Amino acid sequence: MSTEISTQPLVNFDNVALRYGNGAESILALEGLNLSIQSGEFVAVVGMSGCGKSSLLKLMSGLVRPTTGSVTIHGQEVTKPLGIVGMAFQNPSLMPWRRALENVILPLEIKSEQRWLHSGNAREHKEKARELLSKVGLSGFEDKYPKELSGGMKQRVSLCRALIHQPELLLLDEPFGALDAFTREELWGVLQRLHKETGCTVVLITHDLTESVYLADTVxxxxPRPxxxxxxxxxxxxxxxxxxxRFKVSFTQIVADLRHHISKGPEAEAV
Ligand SMILES: Nc1ncnc2c1ncn2[C@@H]1O[C@H](COP(=O)(O)OP(=O)(O)OP(=O)(O)O)[C@@H](O)[C@H]1O
Ligand SMILES: [Mg+2]
Structure with a gap:
């Protein structure tokens, strides 16, 4: 956990419920959810498929609003997507017609259009993207198109894209779920390093309990739903x-403990 813990949490969920739709067809995805995340903390959230993990991230990112209760960041109600948030998902969803570096700087270009940054900063943006790509081991791949990159490389580019505007809060929805075990382990190292270097707060959604314990301060x-x-x-x-x-007894005990607390319904996917 971060050594400097402020009294006000960075993120706070107070008795949050989220219902999708209206009437008989509606789905109560979340109910009675309380969560507090300190600045700099690395938090992982685990649970069965369909229990509402991605919904939790959507609330934090301002993509949806709670039905009841409140979600605050820095004490302010989240009512729209915030610039201090960066996001990456299981599917890296890179623009196929843009090279790696061009994909990374995309969020900055969008912000420039909003006059948040002056558009004359293109060279600076590229330099920043180059630096990030080198941090994730992609020096020399800046000019490759997504189709020329492996799945792990694409996910590294996606991480850089999420970090290019130096977000205070990084939201990751199963970013390594589609990768093979070795690539995943390598990217754990990359993420751990990025967290240390940037000091950003991370919320990681994962089905992999070992991954959650390896990376997070709190899991x-x-x-199950709601x-x-x-x-x-x-x-x-x-x-x-x-x-x-991972092979220490104390580590495997935490994993076993978490597994014990995850209800094992017929659709349970947590491993
Ligand atoms: N836009 C939406 N409209 C209607 N229902 C939705 C919507 N998004 C999610 N849901 C429902 O809300 C519930 C929670 O979904 P959510 O995607 O948050 O779960 P999850 O824990 O991320 O699942 P998984 O582990 O499979 O990714 C599910 O029952 C899902 O069908
Ligand atoms: Mg999900």
Whole structure:
């Protein structure tokens, strides 16, 4: 956990419910959800498929509003997408006609159009993107198109794109779910380093309990729908963490503990 913890949490969910649609067809995705995230914290959220994890991220990013209760960032109600948030998903969804570097700077171009940044900063943007790409081990691949990159490389580009505007809050929805085990482990290292270097707050949604314990300061377990938090585990291991940490008894105990708290319905996908 961050050494500097302010009294006000960066993100706060107060008794949040979220219902999609109206009437008999409507779905109560979340109910009675309380969550507090401190600045700099690395939080993971795990739970069965369909329990509302992505909905939780959508609320934080301002893409949807709670039906009841409140979601605040820096004490302010979230009513629209905020510039301090960066997001990456399981599917990197890069623009196929843009090279790697051009994909990374896309959010800055959009902001420039909004006159948030002066459009004359193109060279600066490119320099920043180059630097980020080098941090994730993609130096030399700046001019490749997505089709010329492996799945892991595309996900690295997607991470850089999420980080290019130096977000205070990075939201990751199963970013490594589609990758093979070795690439995933490599990207754990990349993410761990980026978290340390940027000091940003991270919320990671994952089905992989080992991944959650390896990366996070706190792992929250969500109940089946309507989702709310039913358990939280603090992860005490020092950083930087090592892949061998996974085989420590204390590590496997936390994983077993989390598994125990995830209800195992017929559709349970958490492993
Ligand atoms: N836009 C939407 N309209 C209607 N229902 C939705 C919508 N988005 C999500 N839901 C429903 O809300 C519930 C929670 O969905 P959500 O995507 O948040 O779950 P999840 O935990 O992320 O699942 P998974 O692990 O499979 O990604 C599900 O029952 C889903 O069908
Ligand atoms: Mg989801």
């Amino acid at each position: 929250h377990v969500m109940s 989702g709310h938090l039913v358990y939280g585990a603090e992860v005490p291991f020092e950083r930087p963490r090592d892949l061998d940490d």
